[in-house]
Amino acid sequence: MNAIFETAERAPVKSVTPPHSTHKLKLLLKREFWEHKGGFFWAPIWAGAISLLLTLMGLIFAEVGLRKTVSERGGIKVDGEFVLNGLDLNALSAHMSAGDLEKMASGVTTATASAMLWPMLVLGFVVFFYCLGSLFDERQTRSVLFWKSLPVSDRDTVLSKALSALVVAPLMAMAVGIACMIGFLLVLSVFVLIHHGNPFTLLWSPANLLANAGMVVAALPLYVLWALPSVGWLMLCSMWARSKPFLWAVMIPVFAGVFISWFDLLGAFNLESSWFWKNIVAHLLGGVFPGTWVQVMDTTLLKHTDVPSQMALLKSMYTVLGTPQLWVGAVAGVAMIAVAIRLRRWRDDN
Numbered sequence: 001m002n003a004i005f006e007t008a009e010r011a012p013v014k015s016v017t018p019p020h021s022t023h024k025l026k027l028l029l030k031r032e033f034w035e036h037k038g039g040f041f042w043a044p045i046w047a048g049a050i051s052l053l054l055t056l057m058g059l060i061f062a063e064v065g066l067r068k069t070v071s072e073r074g075g076i077k078v079d080g081e082f083v084l085n086g087l088d089l090n091a092l093s094a095h096m097s098a099g100d101l102e103k104m105a106s107g108v109t110t111a112t113a114s115a116m117l118w119p120m121l122v123l124g125f126v127v128f129f130y131c132l133g134s135l136f137d138e139r140q141t142r143s144v145l146f147w148k149s150l151p152v153s154d155r156d157t158v159l160s161k162a163l164s165a166l167v168v169a170p171l172m173a174m175a176v177g178i179a180c181m182i183g184f185l186l187v188l189s190v191f192v193l194i195h196h197g198n199p200f201t202l203l204w205s206p207a208n209l210l211a212n213a214g215m216v217v218a219a220l221p222l223y224v225l226w227a228l229p230s231v232g233w234l235m236l237c238s239m240w241a242r243s244k245p246f247l248w249a250v251m252i253p254v255f256a257g258v259f260i261s262w263f264d265l266l267g268a269f270n271l272e273s274s275w276f277w278k279n280i281v282a283h284l285l286g287g288v289f290p291g292t293w294v295q296v297m298d299t300t301l302l303k304h305t306d307v308p309s310q311m312a313l314l315k316s317m318y319t320v321l322g323t324p325q326l327w328v329g330a331v332a333g334v335a336m337i338a339v340a341i342r343l344r345r346w347r348d349d350n
Helices: 002-010 021-035 037-073 089-094 098-114 117-134 136-140 143-149 154-194 206-218 220-240 245-263 265-269 273-286 292-296 310-322 324-344
Strands: 076-078 082-084
Touching (some): 021 037, 021 154, 037 154, 098 206, 117 136, 117 154, 117 220, 154 206, 154 220, 206 220, 206 310, 220 245, 220 273, 220 292, 220 310, 220 324, 245 273, 273 324
């Protein structure tokens, strides 16, 4: 017995290494995803599926109307020489000039890009209401007491929620948007094949797919910076409000705008009241919607060509990085997130 106890005493004690902070953050991000999977994952998918269904219905109605027109007129006349019994896309493309083909390719690029609109639009609503409930719901259900009992800091908790809104949700919406673009091209390919066209030459251009997908991915850093003040404001209201955070988040900037417009307080700075509505109210409440930075984007680069190229559009979009509205708003967003972290340290509505 003594030998057993001596062996146990001499056995080396393994030291437990505390988990790295990035591991904690990864677990917190997973927690946010599984708790809000319906908004982050399924909402963009359903939005994209509905858009594809509407596209398919539109093509079916167009096909029915086209066949009805062909049967009534006995064909389609092209350039006064060519009569078709139906819509022959190969024959039509053969009669097009190089400029017409270029414009058609640009139109296809724009149409495929529009297929990503619905998932990105839903993203704005998902992030808006997620941020409003991110810190309020856990206080309302008292689950904040459980999470505070764990070895997880308030900073890591709030930052995981901010990263979920600024990075995780947009990445998922972008992936769904790109999938919708491919699905849109597949639907159009069936329509092209029915009318004797070659979808690989008319639709499936590598430049078309890569340009649209690249534009969406390249917009992610811009979205993060532009949405920072909106996310910070909504999370601050979620942490501060004791009830109805939506009303507080909307009423405070709107009433401030009404008060400033009523008394023309910005006249002392040679500014109109519309400046406050555009740069403060609209940015705080609508910054989570992709593309709202177009109001400060320099569009002069798009006017040099008849058909704006993707590179010109990308350069024009990145001119927002040189505007003070972006960086002042980003600093304000970081400050509001820091205040939300501070409030969470002592506020649990007990």
